[in-house]
Amino acid sequence: MIDHILTFLIAIPLLGAVAVAFWPVDRQHNFRLITLVALLLEVVVTAVSYLSFDIQNPGQQLSEVRDWITLPIGSLGVVSIDYALAVDGISFPLVLLAVVVLLVGVVSSWNVNHKSRAYFGLYLLLSGSVMGCFLAQDLFLFYLFFEFMLLPMYFLIGLWGGPRREYAALKFFIYTFLGSLLILIVMIGLYLSVIDPVETARAVGLIGPEDAIHPDMIPQIQQWLFDGKIAPEQLIHTFRFSYLADPGNYIPGSILNTASDFFIGNIPVRLLAFWFLFIGFAVKLPVVPVHTWLPDAHVEAPTPISVVLAGILLKIGGYGFIRIVDGFFPAEALYSAIPLAVLGMISIVYGGFNALGQNDLKKMIAYSSVSHMGFVLLGIAAFTPEGFNGAIYQMVSHGILSAMLFLLTGVIYDRTHDRRIDHYRGLVGVMPRYTVLTGIAFFASLGLPGFSGFVGELFTLMGAFQSDALPVWIPALSTLGIVLAAGYFLWTYQRMFFGSFWYKNATTQVLNDLTRRETFMLVPLAILTILVGILPGLLFNLSGPAIEAWFEGLK
Numbered sequence: 028m029i030d031h032i033l034t035f036l037i038a039i040p041l042l043g044a045v046a047v048a049f050w051p052v053d054r055q056h057n058f059r060l061i062t063l064v065a066l067l068l069e070v071v072v073t074a075v076s077y078l079s080f081d082i083q084n085p086g087q088q089l090s091e092v093r094d095w096i097t098l099p100i101g102s103l104g105v106v107s108i109d110y111a112l113a114v115d116g117i118s119f120p121l122v123l124l125a126v127v128v129l130l131v132g133v134v135s136s137w138n139v140n141h142k143s144r145a146y147f148g149l150y151l152l153l154s155g156s157v158m159g160c161f162l163a164q165d166l167f168l169f170y171l172f173f174e175f176m177l178l179p180m181y182f183l184i185g186l187w188g189g190p191r192r193e194y195a196a197l198k199f200f201i202y203t204f205l206g207s208l209l210i211l212i213v214m215i216g217l218y219l220s221v222i223d224p225v226e227t228a229r230a231v232g233l234i235g236p237e238d239a240i241h242p243d244m245i246p247q248i249q250q251w252l253f254d255g256k257i258a259p260e261q262l263i264h265t266f267r268f269s270y271l272a273d274p275g276n277y278i279p280g281s282i283l284n285t286a287s288d289f290f291i292g293n294i295p296v297r298l299l300a301f302w303f304l305f306i307g308f309a310v311k312l313p314v315v316p317v318h319t320w321l322p323d324a325h326v327e328a329p330t331p332i333s334v335v336l337a338g339i340l341l342k343i344g345g346y347g348f349i350r351i352v353d354g355f356f357p358a359e360a361l362y363s364a365i366p367l368a369v370l371g372m373i374s375i376v377y378g379g380f381n382a383l384g385q386n387d388l389k390k391m392i393a394y395s396s397v398s399h400m401g402f403v404l405l406g407i408a409a410f411t412p413e414g415f416n417g418a419i420y421q422m423v424s425h426g427i428l429s430a431m432l433f434l435l436t437g438v439i440y441d442r443t444h445d446r447r448i449d450h451y452r453g454l455v456g457v458m459p460r461y462t463v464l465t466g467i468a469f470f471a472s473l474g475l476p477g478f479s480g481f482v483g484e485l486f487t488l489m490g491a492f493q494s495d496a497l498p499v500w501i502p503a504l505s506t507l508g509i510v511l512a513a514g515y516f517l518w519t520y521q522r523m524f525f526g527s528f529w530y531k532n533a534t535t536q537v538l539n540d541l542t543r544r545e546t547f548m549l550v551p552l553a554i555l556t557i558l559v560g561i562l563p564g565l566l567f568n569l570s571g572p573a574i575e576a577w578f579e580g581l582k
Contacts, residue, residue, distance in 0.1 A: 029079055033089055033112040035072050036122070036158045040065050044151035047144055058147040059137055065151060066130045069158075073126045080119060082568050085576035087113035087164065087269075095168075104262035105230070107223050111164040111267055116573030117349055118161045120419055120566050121342055124426040125161060127555070128338035129154050131430055134548050135331040135437065139187070146187060153179040153335065160343050166214055166266040166351070173347075174207055176340065180332070188327040195320075195327035202320040206310035209303040213283075214266070216300055217355070220281035223265035224248045230261045249275035272354050285358070301359035304352045305367070311344030314404055315374045318397050325393035330437030333389070337396050337429035342422045345403045349415065353407065357581055360410065364496035367408035372505045374401030379511030383518075388439070388446045391515060392432045395472065398508050399425045399480075405505055406487030409497060412574050414490025419570045421483030424471075424559065428480060431468045431552040435461070438545055442537050443530070448519055453528035458540045462524050464549045469516040471556045474509050478560040484509060 043065030047058050080088055089112075096108040114122060132150070139146050156179070159172030177200055185196030224245045228234050231251070233244060251257050252275075262278065270276045277284040282296055289296040310317045321341075325333050353360040360367070378398030385391035399421070406418035438461060440446055455462040471478035474485075491502035530538065541549070559565055 029075075029089070031091060032072060032076050032079070033091055033114065033162050036069060036076070036162065037112075037155050039068050039072065040151040040154035040158070044148045044155070047148040047151065050144070052144070058143045059133070059139070062136075062147040062151055063133050066126070066133050066154065069126045069154070070130060073122060076114070077119075077123070080114065080569075082116070083572060085116065085572035087115050089114055090164075092164075095165075099260075102259050103219075104222075104259055104264050105226075106218070107226055107263045107265050108167045109165045109265070109267060110168065112162045113164045114162065116570045117419065117577075118346065120423050120569050121346055121426075122158070122161050124342065124423050125157050125339050127551075128335060128426055128430050129157070131434070131548050131552065132331045132335045132338075134544060135334055135434060136329075137544060139329075139331075142186065146183070149179040149183050150331075153183070157335075157339055157343070161346065164268045166217065166268065166271060168266075169351075170207075170210065170214060173210075173343065176343075177203055177207075180336070180340070183332045184324060184328045187329045187332070190327070191323070192327045195323040198320045199324045202310050202317065206307040206317070208307075210307035213300045213303050213307075216283045216296075217271055218264050218266060220278055220283040221265055221271050221276050222252060222278060223263045223267060223270055224252075224276055226263035226265070227252075227257065227261065230263055231257055246275070252276075253279055255279065268350065268354065297356060298359050298362070301352065301356040301363065304356070305348070305363075308344045308347035308352060309370075309404075311347065312341055312400050312404065313344065313397065314370050314401070315377050315397065318374070318378075321397060322390050322393040325396075325433075326387065326389050330433055330440070333433040333437075334430045337393075337433060338426040341396065341400055341429075342426055345400065345407070345418060345422045348404070348407050349418065353410075354577075361496055364408050364410055364494070365498070365501070368405055368491065368497050368501045371401045371404035371408055372501050374398065374404065375505050375508035376401075376511070379508045379515070383511055383515040385515075386448050388448055388519070389433070389436050391448070391519065392429070392436060395432075395512065395515065396425070396429055398512065399429075399472070401508065402484050402487045402505070405502065406490050409487070409490040409494040409502075411490040411494050412571075412578055413486050413493060415574045415577075416567055416570050417483060417486025417488075417490050419574075420479075420563065420566050421487055423566055424479035424483040424556070427552055427555050427559070428468060428472045431464075431549060431556070432472065434545075434548055434552075435465050435468060438541065439538075442539065443532065445532060447531075448522055450531040451523045452530075453524070453526045454538065455524045456528045457538045460541045460546065464541070464553055465524070466520065467553045467556070469520050471560070473512040473516045476560075477557065479556045479563075480560070482560060482563045 046061050091112045093110040095110040098106040156172045156176040163169040181196050181200045185192050225240045228248050234240055274285040282289050313321050375398050378394050382391045382394035403418045403421050406414035471480045474481045488502050
């Protein structure tokens, strides 16, 4: 099982979706049970993966590599696409986050009865796609999972969302799809520019078809490539992450070679490719000004889908920045550090001011997500180990907290179908357990020490202040986001929970306190944010060695 354990993480939800599709229609109540069992199995397999993961090893672990597509295309060489999976300290924290949030999302979906077969089938397809994004080590494979996520999310919002669900689903699809097209353009350029040194060594007869390559042979192949000693039809092109990140594998004179003199206008093609990739992932994060789909999608999406969208899908944008954008174009990332950091700062402040002005609880949380994910971009733009570690930590922290916040919003909405903040007052008197857990989520999100939100923001700001690439005024202005977060979270808490009880449209009988199912969802998330906040080493021990090795490789 260990040899194929990452394949199980992708296959289990996909097989669950098949089971839901063919389950007898007269037993619809079992659709949710199948989904729950599949996600519980995901938790078990992830736990086994964690026990097999060496936190001291900065490299890829639990790797699976199989030839998938090999296609000769004449003078352009051979296309080689691999089924390649692995985890390291950058991706594994996000895998752990994903299984937790996806499981919580299933429990939150327990009362979905409308078209339940389609709902739970799509939910499982989305779960498998998310896992594939974090596990893929081949850009083509990553792109397939990245694109496939659009379909289940589009239908989950468009069929089970609020009154403007069609508009929100279409806006989400168009924004993400257009960003994906920019990523696809760069993928084609990378394919034309990069070779697989191992398969090329086999093609030229340096090693036999089944022989393992000695590490010393790779520099030899790269030197032959540089000297033009390999015929074009013998070049094996690749999408593997590890080969795309090595400048020695780029064909001399190719469009995206690190020494490329190709320009479009006055802009180097590599810099343009960097920005194409950045925009593609900025839509997913999201970054101002390509963020406008997010508030609409959150407001109209059903609560479980808001949980998954904020808790996991936004993190694929941040993961793409680290793994792909900075991983393949580090020089361009460092050159563009200031505009990236400015965009992060604008997202932090703009999202905070918008959250402060909202009267819809769900929209307030959506804009707070824009602000908090701005810290992720700031940490990445800092181009320091502290910034990168802080960005990964912030993604995990925000995943836990945003899931908790949207679940809390769903609790009140399920009872009253009303999300207006000014329609509630004095909820502490009728919903004490709900009040306590909301307080934990709010105080953790505004960055109170002792919670995970504090550590993530602290390290991204530390990385930005220590960065040689950024002026001090950028992280200094970004701290305004913390002040704004305190403002909108504390003001909301004061208005909704303090004072004498009052609700505009109902009596206290409507506002019952948390049920056992709601408590089961919320309490583990509250424990997680406290545990990770008190013991940040739980995450930093995973990400630290991989980030340190990545920066060492740049020297």
